[in-house]
Amino acid sequence: MSFDVPDDRRYLESHEWALETDGVVRVGISDFAQDELGDVVFVELPDVGDDLEAETEFGVVESIKAVSDLYAPVGGEVVAINDDLFDAPELVNEDPFGEGWMLEIEADDPDELEELLTAEEYEDQIA
Amino acid sequence: MPLQTPPLRGIHDERGAKFTEFGGWDMPVEFDSIQTEHAAVREDAGIFDVSHMGQIHVTGPDATELMQRLTSNDVTRLEVGDSQYAAITDEDGIIIDDTVVYRLPDEDDRATYLFVPNAGTDEATHERWIDYRNEWGLEATVDNRTDEYAMFAVQGPNAADLVDGATDDPVSDLERFEARYATIDDVDCWTARTGYTGEDGFELIVPWDAATDIWTAFDCQPCGLGSRDTLRIEAGLLLAGQDFDAEDDPRTPYEAGIGFTVALDTEFVGRDALAEIADAGVDEKLVGFQLIDRGIPRHGYDITTTESRVIGTVTSGTMSPTLEQPIGLGYVPVEYAEPGTTLQVVVRGQSKKARVETTPFIDTV
Numbered sequence: 433m434s435f436d437v438p439d440d441r442r443y444l445e446s447h448e449w450a451l452e453t454d455g456v457v458r459v460g461i462s463d464f465a466q467d468e469l470g471d472v473v474f475v476e477l478p479d480v481g482d483d484l485e486a487e488t489e490f491g492v493v494e495s496i497k498a499v500s501d502l503y504a505p506v507g508g509e510v511v512a513i514n515d516d517l518f519d520a521p522e523l524v525n526e527d528p529f530g531e532g533w534m535l536e537i538e539a540d541d542p543d544e545l546e547e548l549l550t551a552e553e554y555e556d557q558i559a
Numbered sequence: 560m561p562l563q564t565p566p567l568r569g570i571h572d573e574r575g576a577k578f579t580e581f582g583g584w585d586m587p588v589e590f591d592s593i594q595t596e597h598a599a600v601r602e603d604a605g606i607f608d609v610s611h612m613g614q615i616h617v618t619g620p621d622a623t624e625l626m627q628r629l630t631s632n633d634v635t636r637l638e639v640g641d642s643q644y645a646a647i648t649d650e651d652g653i654i655i656d657d658t659v660v661y662r663l664p665d666e667d668d669r670a671t672y673l674f675v676p677n678a679g680t681d682e683a684t685h686e687r688w689i690d691y692r693n694e695w696g697l698e699a700t701v702d703n704r705t706d707e708y709a710m711f712a713v714q715g716p717n718a719a720d721l722v723d724g725a726t727d728d729p730v731s732d733l734e735r736f737e738a739r740y741a742t743i744d745d746v747d748c749w750t751a752r753t754g755y756t757g758e759d760g761f762e763l764i765v766p767w768d769a770a771t772d773i774w775t776a777f778d779c780q781p782c783g784l785g786s787r788d789t790l791r792i793e794a795g796l797l798l799a800g801q802d803f804d805a806e807d808d809p810r811t812p813y814e815a816g817i818g819f820t821v822a823l824d825t826e827f828v829g830r831d832a833l834a835e836i837a838d839a840g841v842d843e844k845l846v847g848f849q850l851i852d853r854g855i856p857r858h859g860y861d862i863t864t865t866e867s868r869v870i871g872t873v874t875s876g877t878m879s880p881t882l883e884q885p886i887g888l889g890y891v892p893v894e895y896a897e898p899g900t901t902l903q904v905v906v907r908g909q910s911k912k913a914r915v916e917t918t919p920f921i922d923t924v
Binding site: 496 | 577592594788789854878
């Protein structure tokens with residue numbers, strides 16, 4: 433089975449992706465992660481305005497069978513959350529890199545992204 | 560210890576199943592998605608490989624007495640082709656396991672039974688039967704046939720048509736909890752109108768080496784242990800090791816809501832303790848509940864009063880695919896067990912409002 437790993441973004445070993453646009457980093461989970469979880473039925477996200485530290489938990493995604501913590505790829509302030517996921521958590525399964533995004537962080541230091549896995553490195557990890 | 564594998568491991572793998580360890584077995588947890596599989600069983604039909612379940616065969620002059628003294632129900636009520644749900648209890652009336660006891664056709668004119676203990680408990684159960692047989696000086700042959708039989712469950716409103724289509728002679732005249740041998744491709748399959756989903760359906764106990772032929776005789780949604788769990792929670796059915804556990808969460812049949820399996824007018828291990836409890840009443844019992852706030856209850860989460868006093872523990876929980884609501888089971892003091900009572904479940908440190916509901920959560924057969 434092969435999974436999408438778009439190379440326009442960076443990845444965490446814990447299967448989150450991070451896509452930066454003008455200092456704002458959009459975050460979600462990978463195609464591999466959504467497949468491992470199965471049907472996503474619940475997402476818990478921080479509030480807009482919360483401060484996050486890199487590589488600390490920012491929320492939880494639950495499928496029917498599993499509970500999984502979500503980790504922030506970079507530190508900074510939460511400037512947006514995808515509240516569509518509260519009513520339609522299945523978006524995480526259907527479109528993990530698009531409509532299934534989870535939150536946006538105004539990065540304190542966008543260079544932190546450089547420390548994350550490249551698409552190629554992440555692909556090796558899940559191979 | 561290496562995992563035991565069901566005879567169909569390779570076929571499931573080719574079908575794209577994900578696997579999980581359960582009771583020492585490497586079993587399919589999901590073929591397509593839990594919601595897809597769950598919906599198939601509620602609306603149409605699905606087939607489960609439950610070959611991890613044990614099969615213990617008991618026959619001989621004292622087979623009935625041995626079964627009677629080691630299970631909580633009354634096996635003398637069983638005619639050939641009947642089955643019953645029962646608890647296996649210890650001297651204190653604590654549930655060690657739950658099981659379905661089938662009365663097979665007589666062998667050598669002796670009443671003969673096949674019962675199905677839970678995954679991973681077959682060896683200990685077999686030993687228990689042998690030990691008590693020897694202690695009581697009974698004459699009975701007790702065989703652990705877990706490795707000789709695969710077991711499939713075909714469940715759902717259209718299961719009867721499917722099974723009728725697969726067997727040489729129809730079986731849909733069987734009533735709930737009735738069983739008989741039916742042939743599929745010349746193979747004798749013990750075919751019982753039983754299940755663990757709340758739907759109509761059949762369970763087939765089939766020779767291990769014919770497992771592939773029998774499995775492929777059914778053209779319906781293959782289902783894994785994931786949907787088996789969500790289906791049984793909606794139906795309010797217990798899972799051994801989770802909703803009761805002789806070590807970690809010792810419970811009597813009365814607490815667990817299966818007092819109907821206890822035949823106090825018979826003699827069995829645990830009977831006297833249970834008779835006392837039946838008189839005195841229980842302090843706690845298993846209830847179903849629905850979370851009103853957002854969140855999903857999971858095994859081990861605390862249940863509290865609305866004043867946040869811890870009064871119990873969630874034993875099973877999930878997002879119900881049918882109701883699209885978070886539901887669960889757990890033990891609470893009887894004064895909090897009334898349907899409609901407001902409780903709280905602590906999810907990651909946050910109290911979520913919950914309401915006690917009647918079980919099953921859905922309409923069942």
